Amino acid sequence: MTYSIVARDQKTGDLGVAVQSHYFSVGSVVTWARSGVGAIATQSMAEISYGPLGLDLMAGGKSAKEALESLLYSDPRADTRQVGIVDSGGMVFAHTGSRCIANAGHVMGDQFSCQANLMSNDSVWSEMEKAFKTNSELELPERLVATLEAGEAAGGDARGKQSSALLVVSSKPYPNYWSGRIMDLRVEDDPDPIPELKRLVQTKRAYEWVEKGDDLLAIGKLEESMQAFEKARELAPENDEIRFWAGVTLLGSRNSERDGREILREIFAKNPRWISVTKSLVEKGYLPKETVLDLL
Numbered sequence: 001m002t003y004s005i006v007a008r009d010q011k012t013g014d015l016g017v018a019v020q021s022h023y024f025s026v027g028s029v030v031t032w033a034r035s036g037v038g039a040i041a042t043q044s045m046a047e048i049s050y051g052p053l054g055l056d057l058m059a060g061g062k063s064a065k066e067a068l069e070s071l072l073y074s075d076p077r078a079d080t081r082q083v084g085i086v087d088s089g090g091m092v093f094a095h096t097g098s099r100c101i102a103n104a105g106h107v108m109g110d111q112f113s114c115q116a117n118l119m120s121n122d123s124v125w126s127e128m129e130k131a132f133k134t135n136s137e138l139e140l141p142e143r144l145v146a147t148l149e150a151g152e153a154a155g156g157d158a159r160g161k162q163s164s165a166l167l168v169v170s171s172k173p174y175p176n177y178w179s180g181r182i183m184d185l186r187v188e189d190d191p192d193p194i195p196e197l198k199r200l201v202q203t204k205r206a207y208e209w210v211e212k213g214d215d216l217l218a219i220g221k222l223e224e225s226m227q228a229f230e231k232a233r234e235l236a237p238e239n240d241e242i243r244f245w246a247g248v249t250l251l252g253s254r255n256s257e258r259d260g261r262e263i264l265r266e267i268f269a270k271n272p273r274w275i276s277v278t279k280s281l282v283e284k285g286y287l288p289k290e291t292v293l294d295l296l
Contacts, residue, residue: 068085131151
């Protein structure tokens with residue numbers, strides 16, 4: 001009993017699924033995706049096997065429509081299921097069984113599908129469709145969250161709200177099913193899960209900027225590296241860990257060692273626990289003692 005969206009990004013080919021529900025840990029049931037293969041939302045009286053089996057069928061060459069039709073054909077309770085599926089080529093297919101609890105329905109668009117059941121009204125999935133279309137400038141994770149926001153604004157789950165989840169994978173096939181995950185985020189139990197999911201997406205973006213900063217510093221692009229670390233700080237200003245690792249990374253550059261020391265001094269003053277973490281890094285040889293000796 002939930003509302004969700006599956007979609008393929010037409011610019012990047014990335015695949016994703018997002019969901020919200022008044023159900024604990026909805027992401028452990030509904031959201032399934034595999035890089036270079038597809039994405040699936042299995043809900044209503046959810047049959048979890050639709051997720052891994054559907055991905056296996058698409059990985060074996062079946063289209064989204066063929067995969068879902070195969071699953072429904074062999075399911076004696078198909079009339080209780082609601083499923084949305086998109087494949088790596090952008091084909092979508094959805095099913096809302098006749099015994100899904102009203103208000104229930106789905107809408108399929110160009111490389112996306114929105115589906116919902118047990119909603120407060122029958123406009124939820126169409127409002128989600130509008131939001132996905134009008135937010136085309138956003139990257140896929142942010143676009144999926146905006147679509148969930150529209151579903152909630154339209155009335156959402158008739159029971160209220162409790163959990164949400166987002167799973168986005170790369171367009172590139174990987175030999176291992178666990179590889180190629182761009183974002184895999186869950187809010188298991190929260191009075192307002194979509195804003196929390198949105199915050200997690202932003203925090204993930206901040207960590208991505210930290211990684212860019214590390215990479216840029218490694219090739220000697222100091223100014224660009226500092227800009228990347230600053231972008232991370234702007235996205236997650238209260239996250240001490242991001243600031244700490246940015247400082248540690250800068251300590252490794254002779255030209256930016258002073259900047260790194262200033263960051264660590266600030267972190268230590270705010271939370272002395274980071275001092276013991278730094279001491280451990282020194283003891284294990286990950287950080288030169290002389291760079292932080294007077295700070296510890």
